[in-house]
Amino acid sequence: MKLYVEIIDNNAKLPSYAHDGDAGMDLYSTDEIIILPGERALIHTGIKIQLPPNTEAQIRPRSGLALKNGITLLNTPGTIDEGYRGEIGIIVINHGTEEFRVTRGMKIAQMVIKPVLRVEVEQVDYLNNSERGEGGFGSTGV
Template sequence: MKIKKLHQNASPPTYGTVESAGADLYACLEDDILLKPGKRVVISHGFSMELPVGFEAQIRSRSGLAFNNGIIVLNSPGTVDSDFRGELKTLLIHLGEDEFVIKNGMRISQMVITRHTTANWVETSDLSNTQRGSGGYGSTGV
């Protein structure tokens, strides 16, 4: 997968283990960021990339940051399309109780590369019947 380093202190994504689905993404910062509870921040990763056609990248929360500090990816999963060539960034929100310092090089999110299909929409006045029908929001049980 091609990545283009945009900042000198950028780190490429890394997998924690050979079986990891998500590659860790690192903060690329000039200065530390103090994230207060309830606040949002966009964190740069310092690189752009070229995904193959038919693939997307999903930006997701890291479980440890979420559980231990309440730091999550706000628009999780964030979608990176294969034709996007801008700098990769992560939108975080702090749902915890204590201030949190984000430092350069800190692993702050993870990226999963997946295949996708583009739908060909066909407008109709009739849909097939199913056992579920239009039931949603808990209609199949809690």
């Protein structure tokens, strides 16, 4: 399978896997911005993608940024649909206690390509029972 990438900013980098066996490709910032504690920002990557048929791209936070700086992504995982052809943008929030400086070329997020299953939707009068039933929101304990 191939992921086609169009570079739309001279500062952009192609998504890349850091290690063999990695699930996520690193995405890189083309912006220079400071995000204050509690603030969020849209970070540009300078790329557009064309996904393989029947796939989606999931945009996920980087664990090191989360642990060390309190930086994560809103709308996680973000879904990029197969037909989307706009620039990939990353919605970053600073949950840390200090300002966070985003620099050009910084690894800002990761992208995982996943298969998509499409289903037929059918309205029914009732659903089959299950062992779990309607239990949710902590129903199995802490």
